[in-house]
Amino acid sequence: MFGIEDFWSYALILPVALGVLLGALVLVWWERRLLGWWQDRLGPNRVGWFGSLQALADLIKLLTKDDWLPPFGDRVFFILAPVIVTAAMLLAFVVVPFTPVLVIVESNIALLWFLAMSAMAVYGVLLGGLSSNNKYALLGGLRAAAQMVTYEVFLALSILGVVMLSGSFSLIDIVENQRDGFWHFIPQAVGLVIFVIAGLAETHRLPFDLPEAEHELTAGFHTEYSGMKFGLIMAAEYVALILLCCLIVILFFGGWLGPSFLPPVVWFGVKVVIVINFFILLRAAIPRPRYDQLMSLGWKILLPLTLLNILATGAWVLATQG
């Protein structure tokens, strides 16, 4: 079960975790820069070369800030909440194959593991809102829970088409299935669109960031958080974004596949960066819907659409593969 041959993959744990967290740190700066550029303003450009050390400066600020525990809240949950979100998101990276060899655990339930971990992340948000004992935090937590539970359904159903085409929950098999023939974003275009929408809602990023909508809920479920606990929630959000983009690349854009003049891991990185930039563009371009609009979009449009997609894909698989 824990053989010596697995040692190499366990040695990967630390680099992957550090790499992902570093990526999140860079992404904080990169997102602000890109938003500044798209919205015709400067963005952070003071610290370091083109402001590239801004995130580091923010980190130092967060670390030295007063880490305040609300005396009226539930202490244990309050401390546990950011830990749960971050841990769940980092744990999901365990099954992400960057290349066929660069993967910590090769599993035939990899995709289900991803879904399980994103389901666990809900607890962090929910407990954060509950333990703060603050009405805005509570409302934010409630919104987050309802939104994430709802969109988890579509997140899971939208990838079933890909699973059917590949006949496996293993992410490596799914990528290998795209080697001969189209990458899945062509036969599974509907699945891709729904996955992107559901992923946005799941990571509660800007078009769907109703759990923390500043203009109505101050900062939603993390209103009471300060210092590095807030930093951890923030980091988890960016880790979730990176995770989502990795999953999109693996499921729909052929993972590490690409012409052989670049090594596989570079192809993977390039694709992930492109998808991340697309998500930042979405944030810059689309205004926030109302909460009831978000929920009715989910249940009234996305649910029938995903089910139709599954039906059509199933029929196609039956017709072509007998």
Added chain:
Amino acid sequence: MTALILFYVAGFVTLAAAILAITRTNASHALIYVVVALLAIAVIFFLLGSPFAAALQIVVYAGAIVVLFLFVVMMLNLGKSSVDRERALLTRGIWTVPSLLALVLFAVVLFALVSGDHEAGAEARMIEPKEVGIALYTKYVLAVELAGVLLLAALVGAYHLGRRYLADRREEEKTS
């Protein structure tokens, strides 16, 4: 060997968390213990060779059902008074009947262990997700269909219960 140790650890965590879930007076704390128990059960499923069941255990039970429970607890916004009420409920007398029932179950398990008819665990092996799917849609297809019909009935029922409320809301919106 490692698997055996992990199994006992997971089993212990399950039992401890389940007991704590019953005895906690704060509803949200109790629910978190339920989650811990469910996750530990998922570990047991995994160790018994069914990663698929383990993953679904987390996604469905821990990830969806208990989240909804916690959601309701948050909506009710239970405060100090509910903790006191819970504490008043947990008297010594309330333990007798459940303890007796648990004792009967324990005796059954003990009997099964002693009579030596427990070889099923020996042939444990990894079960692929595909095998689970094939079993569900061939051998157990009737059960799957029945469960589907039951869920549909529950869905229609939930809609029916919510419909009157929605109709009232619409009336209000029209008049206001």
